[in-house]
Amino acid sequence: MDESKHLFSRRKPTGENLPSRNLGERLSTCETVIGQKNEKELTMLNWNEEFETGHAEIDSQHRMLIAYVNRLEELSASSNPSNYEEELFNRFMDFLEDYITTHFRDEEGCMLRFRCAAHKDNMIAHTEFLDFFRGFKRRLQINGYSTEVVRELYAACVAWIREHILRIDVQLKPCRTPFYAPDGLATEIQGDSDNFTLLEHPARSDVARPRFEGNC
Helix, strand or coil: CCCCCCCCCCCCCCCCCCCCCCCCHHHHHHHCCCCCCCCCCCCCCCCCCCHHCCCCHHHHHHHHEEEEEHHHHHHHHHCCCCHHHHHEEEEEEEEHHHHHHHHHHHHHHHHHCCCCCCCHHHHHHHHHHHHHHHHHHHHHHHHHHCCHHHHEEEEEEEEHHHHHHCCCCCHHHHHHHHHHHCCCCCCCCCHHHCCCCCCCCHHHHHCCCCCCCCCC
């Protein structure tokens, strides 16, 4: 069985009795899987109910992240990066920086308000990912853009979706379900990069930004 094809097709276990692995271990695992893929063989993440946290705004932001990561996977398969692909990557970096600042803050506040058991683990993981991103950004400034750089960030994002969203964030759902509004913010944003076109816009100001109304 090709692990890369089925990475997100199986049901993932959730709850507190999960093995604790740091970002480095998770990243190493995903880099191994990615390295085994054929360059033309894309995984493409598709949103499904396993990703739901029970909070419409948080889910919409997770959908947006998945849409961007799907585009990032396409860039990671390029053997001869173009200036256009580098620009797309830079826009993803802009988005991810805003995502870390805005989404992490609001998600932590929501878990705290609803006394989610995963609140502490969530904060620790957010701090860990922020440290990774800052280090990655410094290395990018020093070494510049390359396919290897794209693959490193893609592997980190895949690890984050697999090990964080599907294991920690979803623990919010049983705390939040009675208040869930499926028709909430930005429901037109799908976890399908074909339907997500803001990356194609030439103006940097057009990059989609995480938005929250502060209503947990």
